Amino acid sequence: MKGNFTIFAGTANPQLAAGVARSLGVQLGACTVERFPDGEISVRIKEPVRGREVFILQPTSPPVNDHLVELLAFADACRRASAAQLTAVVPYFGYARSDKRENRREPIMASLVAGLMQTVGVNHVVTIDLHASQIEGFFHIPVDSLTTAPLLAQALTQRLPDKLAVVSPDAGRVRMATEYGRRLGAPLVVLHKRRESGTETEVTHLVGDVRDRACLIVDDMISTGGTIVESVEALRTAGARKEIIVVATHGLLLTGARDKLTRAGVSEICVTDTVAVSEPDWPQLRIVSVAPLLAAALRRFLADRSLSDLC
Ligand code: R5P
Numbered sequence: 001m002k003g004n005f006t007i008f009a010g011t012a013n014p015q016l017a018a019g020v021a022r023s024l025g026v027q028l029g030a031c032t033v034e035r036f037p038d039g040e041i042s043v044r045i046k047e048p049v050r051g052r053e054v055f056i057l058q059p060t061s062p063p064v065n066d067h068l069v070e071l072l073a074f075a076d077a078c079r080r081a082s083a084a085q086l087t088a089v090v091p092y093f094g095y096a097r098s099d100k101r102e103n104r105r106e107p108i109m110a111s112l113v114a115g116l117m118q119t120v121g122v123n124h125v126v127t128i129d130l131h132a133s134q135i136e137g138f139f140h141i142p143v144d145s146l147t148t149a150p151l152l153a154q155a156l157t158q159r160l161p162d163k164l165a166v167v168s169p170d171a172g173r174v175r176m177a178t179e180y181g182r183r184l185g186a187p188l189v190v191l192h193k194r195r196e197s198g199t200e201t202e203v204t205h206l207v208g209d210v211r212d213r214a215c216l217i218v219d220d221m222i223s224t225g226g227t228i229v230e231s232v233e234a235l236r237t238a239g240a241r242k243e244i245i246v247v248a249t250h251g252l253l254l255t256g257a258r259d260k261l262t263r264a265g266v267s268e269i270c271v272t273d274t275v276a277v278s279e280p281d282w283p284q285l286r287i288v289s290v291a292p293l294l295a296a297a298l299r300r301f302l303a304d305r306s307l308s309d310l311c
Helices: 014-024 064-080 109-119 133-138 149-159 171-184 226-237 257-263 291-302
Strands: 005-009 031-035 041-045 053-057 085-090 124-128 143-146 164-168 188-195 201-207 214-222 244-251 268-272 285-288
Touching: 005 014, 005 291, 014 053, 014 291, 031 064, 041 064, 053 064, 053 291, 064 085, 064 109, 085 291, 109 133, 124 291, 133 143, 143 291, 149 171, 149 244, 149 268, 149 285, 164 171, 171 188, 171 214, 188 226, 201 226, 214 226, 226 244, 226 257
Parallel strands: 005 053, 053 085, 085 124, 124 143, 164 188, 164 214, 214 244, 244 268, 268 285
Antiparallel strands: 031 041, 188 201
16 A cells, blocks of 8 residues: 555544544544635645645535535645645535436536536545436546445344335435345335425335335435435335334435434434434434445555445
8 A cells, every 4th residue: 555645634524534544544634624704714734745645535515515615625725735646535425416407597516516626636536325326427537436335234234124125215226225135135115206396205106015014215315304204104105014224325314304204203224424423312323434435445546456346
């Protein structure tokens, strides 16, 4: 492994960055981030990066725009200070859901974000369970999207009820849910979801059989919790047992999500720490760290080794 590298942590998830650095046996790079009263951000890199391979760890989680600008500021500072290689490690990629135009006269925000990262000199992006794999096409630099399915399926495997169905809450998650089904030996059920707005969804169809089965709903993110609540209702109406477990990579868990999921009677929610956890004292919430996964990926970049079993 090359030794000539530095990892900087933005303010979005310093605990995760510390976990990655610990796994690699290094200290995080010295830097400060300040927010001025008018909302502007000031980033200072406090050690030389000339000729070094730099990793900037910053999920663009809420507040998305602040965390994104901070990441861009880090990258700009490192490029101007002559870093040799700049990798943005973005465990949660904000704006990923805006990957196409639903209507005319709309932006494609994921493409805009890709353009911004490349403009400031990022030349490699590492992310986790990217919402839609075609987002990679917005970049002309390498993008590695790591998968958490092996990690999370392994974490769940001892605790799952018998006679389980794995549920994809919409068409976009079929591939991910199929992978969980394969790993857990459970049949797949697919829901068709119509999104009415950013906070409202409706399940219109259910494909598969959930009668007398416990369900594991698989999603890439829980934001408001609306998708999960609608899915739970549809599964119960179709005769599912009361044990419903949810596994999702990115636990954004915005205000109100906890109440919704609790009212829906979800038995367990398993997420990773790609996004800093906002609800640490929630008994039904289980958090699995992606620090070892990211550290394994970084080790391979630094040794020019293949990543294929992590993606
Ligand atoms: C949608 O396509 C995503 O995969 C998630 O299902 C969705 O973004 C979750 O958001 P919410 O929790 O607000 O329904």
